[in-house]
Amino acid sequence: MAYQFDFAPVLAHTDLLLQGAAATLGLTAAGAVLGIALGVLGAICRAWRIQPFSAAFGVYVEAIRNTPFLVQLFFIFFGLPALGVKLSGWEASILAMVINLGAYSTEIIRAGIEATPHGQMEAAASLALNRAQTFVYVVLRPALARVWPALVSQVIIVMLGSAVCSQIAAEELTFAANFIQSRNFRAFETFFLATALYFAMALLVRQLLMRLGQRFIVGRPR
Amino acid sequence: MFVQFTTWDIVRNLLEGGKWTLALSLIAFVLGGTAGLLVLFLRMARNRVAQALAKGYIELFQGTPLLMQLFIVFFGLPLAGIDVSPWLAAALGLTLFTSAYLAEIWRGCVESVPRGQWEASASLALGFTQQMRHVILPQALRVAIAPTVGFSVQVVKGTAVTSIIGFTELTKTGSMLANATFQPFLVFGLVAAGYFALCYPLSLYAKSLERKFHVAR
Incomplete structure (x- = not known):
C-alpha cells in the first residue's frame, strides 16, 4: 500500500513549530552577538600578537575548529558539572554557540584586520587620531566590512548547527519537531516542515544581516 | 550488574567507535566527491534547467x-518501502551533504579558470564534456585541492551528528560510555581528542597546500 502523506496532524502543532523557530532565532541572535564580540577580541590579540593571549586564542581556535559542535555541546552540558559548573540546556547551548562562533570569527576577523593597508595607519597618525579612534575607524570597521559576508555565512552555519541543541533538551525548532513527531507518528511530514522552516530562516537571516551590515558597517558605496 | 571500566577500557571502546567515524568519513567523502562532480557538471552545463536544478540542490x-x-533520509526512505539502517541513512545523508558542498567549492575553482580557456577550447571544436575533461578541470584541480582537503574536516565533524539517528560511531560510543561510567568529563574530553587527532592533521595539510599554491602562483 502506498504511503499517504498527511500534513494536517503536523499543522495542528504549528504554534509549537513557530515557538521552536523563535527559540532557534533567539539562540542564534545571542550566539551571534556574543560570538562576534569574542571574535573581535580574539582577532585583535591574534593580529597584534598580544602575548600570552595571542597564543591562548591560537590554541582555542584550533581546538574548536577541529572538533564537532555536538561534542563541544556534550562536553559543556555533561562534562562541566564534574567541575561544579551546572548549566541548563539553554545556557549550555548559548555557551557552546558563542565558543564555536567565537573561534571561527576570530580567524575571519583577523584576516580582515591583517588586510588593513599600512598607509592607512600612517594616514590616521598624520591626522592626529588617537589610538582608540584609529582602532575603531581605521582598523576595526573596515575590517568588519571586508569580511562581513563571511561572518554572515558563519552565523548561518551556527544557526543550522544549533539543531543538535535539541539533544540536550534546549527546546528549539528541532526539539519541537521531535516532540510533535513523537505525538502524531508523522515523522517525515514533521521533519519536512521543520526543514522548510530552517531553510526560510536561513534565507531571512542572511538577508537581514547583509542589510544590517550594509547599513551600519559597510556604509554607502563611495 | 555493574561493570568496572578502567581508563583503558574507555579508550579501547572509543577507538572501536572511532573506526566507524573514520569509515563513514571516507565513504561520505569518496561517494560525495563523485556525486559532487556530477552536480558540478550540471551546475556548469549550458542547459538552463540543469543549472537551476543543481543550484537548487x-x-x-x-x-x-x-x-x-x-x-528526512532516515524517516523518508522507509515510506518508499526501502528499509534503512542507521548506517545506510548516515552514509547516504552525509554523501548528499558532502556532494552539495564540494560541488559549490569546485564551482568556484572552475570559474577561476580564465574565460579565454573556454573560448579557445570551443574554437578547437571541443564539446562541453571534452572541454571540462581536457582543458578546464585539469587547471581547476590545482586550485581545488586545498579547499577540498579543508572541507574534509567538515565531513569528519559532520559524522558526529549521525550519532543522533543511532549510528554507533565515536560520539555515540562516548555517550554510552559516559552513561555507563559516570565520567562524562573524561569521556567527552577523550572523544574531543579523538576528533582533534583526525581533523588537525587535515587542517594543517590544507593550510600547507594553500601556502604552496600561493607561492606557485
Missing part, C-alpha cells in the same frame, strides 16, 4: 541543518 543542502537532512 546546492542551496537546499547548504540552507538546512545536516541533522534534518539525516532525519
Whole structure:
C-alpha cells in the first residue's frame, strides 16, 4: 500500500513549530552577538600578537575548529558539572554557540584586520587620531566590512548547527519537531516542515544581516 | 550488574567507535566527491534547467541543518518501502551533504579558470564534456585541492551528528560510555581528542597546500 502523506496532524502543532523557530532565532541572535564580540577580541590579540593571549586564542581556535559542535555541546552540558559548573540546556547551548562562533570569527576577523593597508595607519597618525579612534575607524570597521559576508555565512552555519541543541533538551525548532513527531507518528511530514522552516530562516537571516551590515558597517558605496 | 571500566577500557571502546567515524568519513567523502562532480557538471552545463536544478540542490543542502537532512533520509526512505539502517541513512545523508558542498567549492575553482580557456577550447571544436575533461578541470584541480582537503574536516565533524539517528560511531560510543561510567568529563574530553587527532592533521595539510599554491602562483 502506498504511503499517504498527511500534513494536517503536523499543522495542528504549528504554534509549537513557530515557538521552536523563535527559540532557534533567539539562540542564534545571542550566539551571534556574543560570538562576534569574542571574535573581535580574539582577532585583535591574534593580529597584534598580544602575548600570552595571542597564543591562548591560537590554541582555542584550533581546538574548536577541529572538533564537532555536538561534542563541544556534550562536553559543556555533561562534562562541566564534574567541575561544579551546572548549566541548563539553554545556557549550555548559548555557551557552546558563542565558543564555536567565537573561534571561527576570530580567524575571519583577523584576516580582515591583517588586510588593513599600512598607509592607512600612517594616514590616521598624520591626522592626529588617537589610538582608540584609529582602532575603531581605521582598523576595526573596515575590517568588519571586508569580511562581513563571511561572518554572515558563519552565523548561518551556527544557526543550522544549533539543531543538535535539541539533544540536550534546549527546546528549539528541532526539539519541537521531535516532540510533535513523537505525538502524531508523522515523522517525515514533521521533519519536512521543520526543514522548510530552517531553510526560510536561513534565507531571512542572511538577508537581514547583509542589510544590517550594509547599513551600519559597510556604509554607502563611495 | 555493574561493570568496572578502567581508563583503558574507555579508550579501547572509543577507538572501536572511532573506526566507524573514520569509515563513514571516507565513504561520505569518496561517494560525495563523485556525486559532487556530477552536480558540478550540471551546475556548469549550458542547459538552463540543469543549472537551476543543481543550484537548487546546492542551496537546499547548504540552507538546512545536516541533522534534518539525516532525519528526512532516515524517516523518508522507509515510506518508499526501502528499509534503512542507521548506517545506510548516515552514509547516504552525509554523501548528499558532502556532494552539495564540494560541488559549490569546485564551482568556484572552475570559474577561476580564465574565460579565454573556454573560448579557445570551443574554437578547437571541443564539446562541453571534452572541454571540462581536457582543458578546464585539469587547471581547476590545482586550485581545488586545498579547499577540498579543508572541507574534509567538515565531513569528519559532520559524522558526529549521525550519532543522533543511532549510528554507533565515536560520539555515540562516548555517550554510552559516559552513561555507563559516570565520567562524562573524561569521556567527552577523550572523544574531543579523538576528533582533534583526525581533523588537525587535515587542517594543517590544507593550510600547507594553500601556502604552496600561493607561492606557485
